[in-house]
Amino acid sequence: MLQLASPGGRSGDRQARGAAAARVVLWAMFLVPALACADSSAPSNGSTGVDTAAGDTAPEEAPEESGADTAAGDTAPEDVHEETGADTGPAPDAHPTVRFEGGTFTMGSPEDEEYRQSDEQQHARTLTRPFLIGRDEVTQALAEELLGHNPAADGVDSYGERCDEGGVDPGLPVVCLTWYDAVNLANALSTRDGLDPAYVVDGDEVTWDRDSPGWRLPTEGEWEFVARAGTDDQYGVTADADEVCTYANVADVTATANTGTNYPFACDDGAWTLTPPGSYAPTPHGVVDQLGNVYEWVWDRGGDYPAAPEDDYAGPEAGDERVRRGGGWHSGLPYARPAYRGRTPPDGTLKTLGMRLARDAR
Ligand SMILES: [Ca+2]
Ligand SMILES: [Ca+2]
Numbered sequence: 001m002l003q004l005a006s007p008g009g010r011s012g013d014r015q016a017r018g019a020a021a022a023r024v025v026l027w028a029m030f031l032v033p034a035l036a037c038a039d040s041s042a043p044s045n046g047s048t049g050v051d052t053a054a055g056d057t058a059p060e061e062a063p064e065e066s067g068a069d070t071a072a073g074d075t076a077p078e079d080v081h082e083e084t085g086a087d088t089g090p091a092p093d094a095h096p097t098v099r100f101e102g103g104t105f106t107m108g109s110p111e112d113e114e115y116r117q118s119d120e121q122q123h124a125r126t127l128t129r130p131f132l133i134g135r136d137e138v139t140q141a142l143a144e145e146l147l148g149h150n151p152a153a154d155g156v157d158s159y160g161e162r163c164d165e166g167g168v169d170p171g172l173p174v175v176c177l178t179w180y181d182a183v184n185l186a187n188a189l190s191t192r193d194g195l196d197p198a199y200v201v202d203g204d205e206v207t208w209d210r211d212s213p214g215w216r217l218p219t220e221g222e223w224e225f226v227a228r229a230g231t232d233d234q235y236g237v238t239a240d241a242d243e244v245c246t247y248a249n250v251a252d253v254t255a256t257a258n259t260g261t262n263y264p265f266a267c268d269d270g271a272w273t274l275t276p277p278g279s280y281a282p283t284p285h286g287v288v289d290q291l292g293n294v295y296e297w298v299w300d301r302g303g304d305y306p307a308a309p310e311d312d313y314a315g316p317e318a319g320d321e322r323v324r325r326g327g328g329w330h331s332g333l334p335y336a337r338p339a340y341r342g343r344t345p346p347d348g349t350l351k352t353l354g355m356r357l358a359r360d361a362r
Helices: 013-036 140-147 179-193 220-228 241-247 253-258
Strands: 097-100 103-107 123-127 131-134 199-202 205-208 295-301 322-325 341-344 353-355 358-360
Touching (some): 103 220, 123 220, 179 199, 220 322
Antiparallel strands (some): 097 131, 131 358
16 A cells, blocks of 8 residues: 555644655656546546544534445446546646546445445436546645635634644645635635636525636535546445555554544554645546545535436535535544545534535636
């Protein structure tokens, strides 16, 4: 397994620099070939499964984290995805993205998938709009720039856990931001980049202009489409839980040695707190850290999937929670799966919950 992340502890500058160097090697090794085979065969991707987003600390209080998530999907035909890896975003300091053309795929998990939750009903999901998804999780540096503060340094999360437990460093992914923060961050990046914002925010009312070119959260369907990358494997990039540590910072043996975890992976990814984006192998499409490191807010409200959702379905019209995906550094086998669906109130925060950006491809 690839262990490019610095183990344990909070990430200081030295750690970040080491990881950055490792990243260069990683991209040289994996991104170039990934881009070169753009619409070639279906890749596998990896992510991990089940997560107790709040970590091992509050399983009872966070039943939806250990409980109700679903995973999805499955086989996308090879021609479904086509990522160019090219970023059509604004220059010069564009947030790097990977392009996906969309298509129809099987979302949700097979009934015999280990750790499957009841809200992971398999169904055909169709994405008709090409989109760009962030290559990386949003960093604390970008959050500080766009929100004016770093939520990862903001005290405690909704469960009373320290937001800075995973580390405070500009190069680490941001955590402890609410869904509303995530929406406002997306709009602020649009403004910075000269794009019309995707969201109209009126207090707690957030309306998405689906024709907007602006930065936004991925839909749950888009997120899972990318995480599956054409496979129905339990962990996306791989069906083998022991290989997940190559692709993701999850609750592994290092985490177990440093803090308590639920259902830990048996592999060793070398880290028990946050790691800089790109510390682990990218998927064949060039996306990194989708599973593990931080959970990622998506647009959709929580709820069972419709049996036959409309094209570009974006979740229920009403509901008290928004979905988070992918598991985080404190997530074990059940939560770091592409099918797993965590749910959190939009004004809630977790020390393991951050975000990834997307926008329509034009
Ligand atoms: Ca780990
Ligand atoms: Ca992630």
